[in-house]
Amino acid sequence: MSMGEAHRRITEYLNRFSDAISSQDGATFKSLFALSSNSPFLLSLGDALNLFQDPNRLIKQSDNYSQFADILVPLFRSLLNYRQNNLLEAYNAFEKTANAFIQEFRNWESAWALEALYVIVYDIRVLAEKADKELASNGKSPEKLKGAGSVLMKFFGTLAGKGSKRVGALYVTCQLFKIYFKLGTVHLCRSVIRSIETARIFDFEEFPKRDKVTYMYYTGRLEVFNENFPAADYKLSYALKHCNPQSEANIRMILKHLIPVKLSIGILPKNSLLEKYNLLEYSKIVQALRRGDLRLLRCALQDHEDRFLRSGVYLVLEKLELQVYQRLVKKIYIIQKQKDPGRAHQVKLEVIVKALKWLEIDMDVDEVECIVAILIYKNLMKGYFAHKSKVVVLSKQDPFPKLNGKPVNS
Amino acid sequence: MEGGYGNRGSSFSQSRRGRGRGRGQRFPSNQSKVSSFAERGTPSSSSANRASASVISNTLEDDAQPSSNFVGTCPYMCPERERIQREKLRDLAIFERLHGNPGKSSPALAVKKFCRTISTKYVQASDMRPITVLEDTLNYLLSLLESKEHLFEVVHDFVFDRTRSIRQDITMQNIVNKKAIYMYEGMVKFHVVSHYKLWCSMSDPNTASLHHLNMEQLTKTLASLFNLYEANQNSNHVHENEAEFHSLYVLLHLGSYSQPMGEPLSLWFQRVSTPVLKSKEMCFARRILRSFRLGNYKDFFCTAAAQASYLQFCIMMPYINEVRVLALSCINFGGYKLHPYPLLDLSKLLFIKESDLESFCNHCGLETGTDESGNKLLPTKQTTFSHPKGGFQRYSFLGLQEYER
Numbered sequence: 003m004s005m006g007e008a009h010r011r012i013t014e015y016l017n018r019f020s021d022a023i024s025s026q027d028g029a030t031f032k033s034l035f036a037l038s039s040n041s042p043f044l045l046s047l048g049d050a051l052n053l054f055q056d057p058n059r060l061i062k063q064s065d066n067y068s069q070f071a072d073i074l075v076p077l078f079r080s081l082l083n084y085r086q087n088n089l090l091e092a093y094n095a096f097e098k099t100a101n102a103f104i105q106e107f108r109n110w111e112s113a114w115a116l117e118a119l120y121v122i123v124y125d126i127r128v129l130a131e132k133a134d135k136e137l138a139s140n141g142k143s144p145e146k147l148k149g150a151g152s153v154l155m156k157f158f159g160t161l162a163g164k165g166s167k168r169v170g171a172l173y174v175t176c177q178l179f180k181i182y183f184k185l186g187t188v189h190l191c192r193s194v195i196r197s198i199e200t201a202r203i204f205d206f207e208e209f210p211k212r213d214k215v216t217y218m219y220y221t222g223r224l225e226v227f228n229e230n231f232p233a234a235d236y237k238l239s240y241a242l243k244h245c246n247p248q249s250e251a252n253i254r255m256i257l258k259h260l261i262p263v264k265l266s267i268g269i270l271p272k273n274s275l276l277e278k279y280n281l282l283e284y285s286k287i288v289q290a291l292r293r294g295d296l297r298l299l300r301c302a303l304q305d306h307e308d309r310f311l312r313s314g315v316y317l318v319l320e321k322l323e324l325q326v327y328q329r330l331v332k333k334i335y336i337i338q339k340q341k342d343p344g345r346a347h348q349v350k351l352e353v354i355v356k357a358l359k360w361l362e363i364d365m366d367v368d369e370v371e372c373i374v375a376i377l378i379y380k381n382l383m384k385g386y387f388a389h390k391s392k393v394v395v396l397s398k399q400d401p402f403p404k405l406n407g408k409p410v411n412s
Numbered sequence: 413m414e415g416g417y418g419n420r421g422s423s424f425s426q427s428r429r430g431r432g433r434g435r436g437q438r439f440p441s442n443q444s445k446v447s448s449f450a451e452r453g454t455p456s457s458s459s460a461n462r463a464s465a466s467v468i469s470n471t472l473e474d475d476a477q478p479s480s481n482f483v484g485t486c487p488y489m490c491p492e493r494e495r496i497q498r499e500k501l502r503d504l505a506i507f508e509r510l511h512g513n514p515g516k517s518s519p520a521l522a523v524k525k526f527c528r529t530i531s532t533k534y535v536q537a538s539d540m541r542p543i544t545v546l547e548d549t550l551n552y553l554l555s556l557l558e559s560k561e562h563l564f565e566v567v568h569d570f571v572f573d574r575t576r577s578i579r580q581d582i583t584m585q586n587i588v589n590k591k592a593i594y595m596y597e598g599m600v601k602f603h604v605v606s607h608y609k610l611w612c613s614m615s616d617p618n619t620a621s622l623h624h625l626n627m628e629q630l631t632k633t634l635a636s637l638f639n640l641y642e643a644n645q646n647s648n649h650v651h652e653n654e655a656e657f658h659s660l661y662v663l664l665h666l667g668s669y670s671q672p673m674g675e676p677l678s679l680w681f682q683r684v685s686t687p688v689l690k691s692k693e694m695c696f697a698r699r700i701l702r703s704f705r706l707g708n709y710k711d712f713f714c715t716a717a718a719q720a721s722y723l724q725f726c727i728m729m730p731y732i733n734e735v736r737v738l739a740l741s742c743i744n745f746g747g748y749k750l751h752p753y754p755l756l757d758l759s760k761l762l763f764i765k766e767s768d769l770e771s772f773c774n775h776c777g778l779e780t781g782t783d784e785s786g787n788k789l790l791p792t793k794q795t796t797f798s799h800p801k802g803g804f805q806r807y808s809f810l811g812l813q814e815y816e817r
Contacts, residue, residue, distance in 0.1 A: 317678050
């Protein structure tokens with residue numbers, strides 16, 4: 003690339019920038035900030051900036067550009083560094099761009115630049131993640147993603163007002179969620195959620211559908227962490243119902259969290275669903291629940307431990323153990339009922355010990371009594387246990403209540 | 413007896429080393445991989461990996477800000493300037509007074525205080541202790557925990573503040589090497605042991621507030637330690653004690669839906685390396701967590717009794733009674749009314765002395781009785797059961813009695 007060509011490219015960018023603003027061309031404007039899209043236009047601009055010694059001189063050349071110098075100067079520096087793979091510097095400069103942009107955005111009456119705001123919000127998160135990778139590989143503290151979170155909180159504050167801009171708040175919220183989930187600081191989601199769900203300026207139905215689905219997905223996951231399964235079911239089911247039916251990856255991502263929630267409230271998925279969305283890691287768990295097979299549950303959790311831990315549902319799945327025990331005792335009860343209907347409601351603890359032994363699980367009678375006591379206490383079983391006789395006496399009415407969409411008593 | 417301080421060896425380094433050698437007997441070493449801090453030799457690598465941005469900065473002590481390549485030069489446990497000033501102000505802790513004199517200290521006694529308002533702008537190299545001096549200082553402070561002359565709370569208060577200052581100096585100098593790891597492990601251990609000892613005195617309101625503050629520093633210091641492990645990470649290499657300290661984090665989540673570090677455990681697990689996850693220590697902690705969450709009190713007590721290390725015991729002890737209450741709830745609710753539960757059987761189940769168990773039941777609003785042969789019984793289906801308000805009296809956990817002192 004020659005100096006003349008570099009000059010031409012930079013000038014062309016500046017013209018596009020000022021033209022987009024003067025004609026309120028949102029579509030063009032947003033493309034000017036999309037660093038992470040790696041568009042040939044922006045990459046070649048990076049090359050041009052590298053060649054041209056003083057692009058700031060070009061910015062000062064015309065009032066059309068210079069009035070936006072606060073945005074353009076750091077943006078050029080960001081583009082240059084991004085092209086040269088200096089990701090930390092690219093992020094630092096882009097953060098300045100974002101701050102300058104939001105100042106300008108506040109002054110614009112309408113929401114014409116909302117698409118550009120979305121791009122900046124997205125890119126600041128992506129660049130922060132890249133910068134943190136660079137920092138970590140150099141033995142330094144990765145802290146840019148946290149800084150990006152602070153910038154996005156400012157964006158959220160700007161959008162949270164009267165006027166047409168407020169529909170953009172949910173997109174910013176979702177990007178904040180991605181940051182907090184990655185950092186592990188999900189308690190910070192709380193204040194944003196409170197704003198979205200209680201502030202009078204926001205009407206949830208006004209937000210773009212895509213953002214509502216993402217919002218429900220993340221808040222549903224938060225409810226899973228809190229083991230608030232009815233709320234998690236509602237939110238994740240909403241996301242599933244309203245997401246793009248063509249996007250199998252997204253459906254799969256939602257189901258990965260919704261299935262453990264459904265299991266926790268006693269609803270088992272069909273195997274055809276698991277096959278359709280390649281969620282076969284749940285097959286044996288569902289089977290274990292149907293059969294009352296504790297060994298199978300433990301094997302399934304062990305076989306897919308990494309996957310379940312990385313997706314954050316392992317602890318929820320572990321708790322299904324109580325339902326498996328319930329199912330096991332129920333099966334023993336059913337078998338006894340066939341043999342001797344009159345005495346079916348009395349199950350010797352020793353029989354449960356033997357059944358578990360058959361499943362290759364060694365458990366003494368004290369522990370079985372403990373399990374039985376817990377099942378009764380949590381209303382998974384109705385009846386009482388007699389320590390002296392080592393027997394559990396089941397209620398004659400509905401001894402194994404179904405969960406029917408309600409979680410196990412905590 | 414305060415005159416005894418004057419007999420301390422005049423050689424700084426010699427007295428430090430000699431004192432540390434005898435500390436091993438405090439904890440049963442066969443039960444924990446985390447041996448006495450002072451027993452561990454200095455790591456052979458002497459090169460300090462100083463990054464220009466501290467990996468500990470996310471849990472920075474208040475206002476301190478790291479600066480590039482700053483190296484302290486203070487040769488004492490306390491900068492001379494500070495010592496002289498505090499002598500004038502008669503601001504000396506009991507451990508810092510020469511011959512008990514509240515206005516006189518010495519380089520072998522004074523230890524730098526934690527400073528809430530510190531800033532790199534005004535700090536001098538002579539105010540900062542380099543890593544070797546910090547190491548000696550920490551050894552000295554931890555040796556004070558052996559003291560029989562003072563209440564634990566008094567020793568704790570002093571060591572708490574002065575270890576915080578040590579962390580401040582480490583952060584200010586951006587020290588992130590293996591020595592920093594060993595030191596942080598020692599400080600976490602101090603807070604973990606304090607967690608247990610202060611919990612034993614929770615009936616005292618002053619101790620309750622110490623316990624709360626200690627938990628705060630425990631979680632912050634543990635988080636910094638994890639950052640240090642990550643900064644010193646080699647592929648598939650796990651630091652000697654890394655697994656045990658990660659297990660402590662899991663055990664801190666035994667409280668009812670507590671998130672001591674603000675992060676759900678499910679999210680945290682995503683970032684733990686596989687070798688740590690599969691370690692014996694983590695498998696223990698995860699099993700205890702599972703039993704706790706399921707309510708399986710039998711497995712909880714048996715596993716704890718069989719496998720808990722001393723540090724794990726210290727974290728778990730406050731939850732032992734929680735699980736006992738749960739067990740009583742279940743048995744009271746589901747037990748056969750006409751056959752009261754023998755207290756002797758129950759005491760074995762809950763790893764508690766029978767006489768303590770009777771007191772425990774009464775504390776939960778449950779009455780106990782006696783049969784014709786004089787055996788104590790717990791009638792079930794009592795409607796007066798209630799979760800005890802406030803703290804518990806201290807009841808032994810018979811499975812790990814050797815840890816209780």
